[in-house]
Amino acid sequence: xxxxxxxxxxxxxxxxxxxxxxxxxxxxNYADVITASGGLPVALPHEPDKVGDYLHMLDGLVITGGxxxxxxxxxxxxxxxxxxxxKDRRTAxxxxxxxxxxxxxxxxxxxxxxxxxxxVILGGTLYQxxxxxxxxxxxxxQPNPRTEAGHDxxxxxxxxxxxxxxTDRLSVxxxxxxxxxxxxxxxxxxxxxxxxxxxxxxxxxxxxCLGVQWHPEYLISAGDKKIFDALITASAA
Numbered sequence: 001x002x003x004x005x006x007x008x009x010x011x012x013x014x015x016x017x018x019x020x021x022x023x024x025x026x027x028x029n030y031a032d033v034i035t036a037s038g039g040l041p042v043a044l045p046h047e048p049d050k051v052g053d054y055l056h057m058l059d060g061l062v063i064t065g066g067x068x069x070x071x072x073x074x075x076x077x078x079x080x081x082x083x084x085x086x087k088d089r090r091t092a093x094x095x096x097x098x099x100x101x102x103x104x105x106x107x108x109x110x111x112x113x114x115x116x117x118x119x120v121i122l123g124g125t126l127y128q129x130x131x132x133x134x135x136x137x138x139x140x141x142q143p144n145p146r147t148e149a150g151h152d153x154x155x156x157x158x159x160x161x162x163x164x165x166x167t168d169r170l171s172v173x174x175x176x177x178x179x180x181x182x183x184x185x186x187x188x189x190x191x192x193x194x195x196x197x198x199x200x201x202x203x204x205x206x207x208x209c210l211g212v213q214w215h216p217e218y219l220i221s222a223g224d225k226k227i228f229d230a231l232i233t234a235s236a237a
Contacts, residue, residue, distance in 0.1 A: 003040040004059040004235035009094050009114070010043050011066045012087060029217045030064055037228040039235065046093040051100045060208075060235030061101045063094050065112030065215060069178055072128055075120045081128035083177060095121060107208035107234040109227070112176055115201060115211030122203055123184025129177055130197065138195045142174045149220050150174035153199040153213075159190035160202045160210060164230040165223035172199070172214035172221070179213060208234035 008031060010024040018025070024045060031041040044054060068087045072080050074095075094117055101108050102121075110118035116126055127133045130140050142150030149171035155162045162168075170191070180198035183189055191200030191212070203209040208231065216224035 003038060004232055005042055005057060006034050006039040006060045006062060006231070006235060007042050007044045007054060007058045007097070008034070008062045009064050009090070009097070010045060011064065012046060012090050026064070027217070030062065033217045033219065033225070033228045034062070034232070037225070037232040039228075039232045044093075044097065046089050048089070048093045048096050051093070051096045054097060055100045055104060055106075058101070058106065060107040060231055061097060061109070062231070063098055063108065063110040063114030063117060065114055065175070066090075068113065069128070070113070070117050070120055070126060072126070075125040077125070077128065081132070083129050091117065102206055102209060105206055107231055108206070108210070109208075109231050110211035111217070112213060112215055113178075115213050116176075116178055116180060118209070118211040119180040119183070119187065119198075119201055122187050122201070122209075124180055124187055124201075125182045127179045127181045127197075130179055131177070133181075134179075134195060134197060136195060137197065138174070138193055140174045140176050140179065140193070140197065146173045146175055146215060147218055147220075148173065151193055153191040153193055155200070156188075156190045156192070159188055160204070160208070161190035161200050161212070161227075164226050166226070167223060170221050170223045172212075172216075173218055174214060176213060207237075
C-alpha cells in the first residue's frame with residue numbers, strides 16, 4: 001500500500017557553521033516520527049514559485065518550528081519588538097505552501113512557529129514577546145532540555161485535538177517567545193496553558209488543519225505520537 005507523502009518545511013541558515021554557503025537544516029526527529037507513523041517524509045526547499053509542483057506530490061504537510069518569527073506586518077502590527085527575527089523567504093514559501101494545501105483540503109500540521117504562521121494565515125494575531133504582553137507567564141522558553149516537559153496544556157473538549165489525544169491534559173515541552181493572541185472567527189482554540197496562552201488551534205472548515213505550540217516530534221507523551229498518527233491517517237484518506 002502506498003505510503004502518504006508528507007512534506008516537511010526546512011529551516012534555512014546563512015553561511016557559517018555547517019557550511020560557508022547558505023544551507024538548509026532539519027532536525028532528524030521530524031522525519032523519524034512521520035516514518036514511525038507510516039508516512040514518507042520529504043524535505044521541502046524554499047521555492048515559493050514551485051508550490052504548485054509540490055502540491056501535486058504531497059498528501060500532507062508539516063510546517064516546522066525554528067528560531068525566528070513571523071513578520072508582524074503580516075498580522076497588521078504597526079511596530080516590531082526588538083526580539084523579532086524574520087526569515088522572509090522561508091515564511092513566504094511556508095505561507096504559500098500551507099495556503100495551497102488548505103485550498104486543496106489536504107492535511108496541514110503546524111508545529112511551534114508553524115502554528116503561529118498557521119494562526120496568522122487563518123486571520124489571527126500574535127504576541128510578539130510573551131514576557132512583555134502576558135501577566136505572570138509560564139516559562140514558555142523552558143530552561144530544561146526539550147526532551148522533557150516544561151508545563152501542561154489543557155485540551156478543549158469536542159475539538160479535533162481532543163478526539164486525537166483523548167485526554168483533557170497533556171505535558172508538553174515549550175520553546176517559544178511568541179504565541180497566538182487574537183483568534184479569528186474561523187479559529188478554534190483547542191489547548192491552553194495554565195497562564196492562558198493559546199497552545200493549540202484548528203479550523204473545522206478543513207478536514208485536518210491543526211496547530212500545536214509545542215514540539216510533538218519529541219514524543220513527550222502518548223498524545224504526541226497520536227498527533228502524527230492522525231496526520232498520516234488523514235493524509236492517506
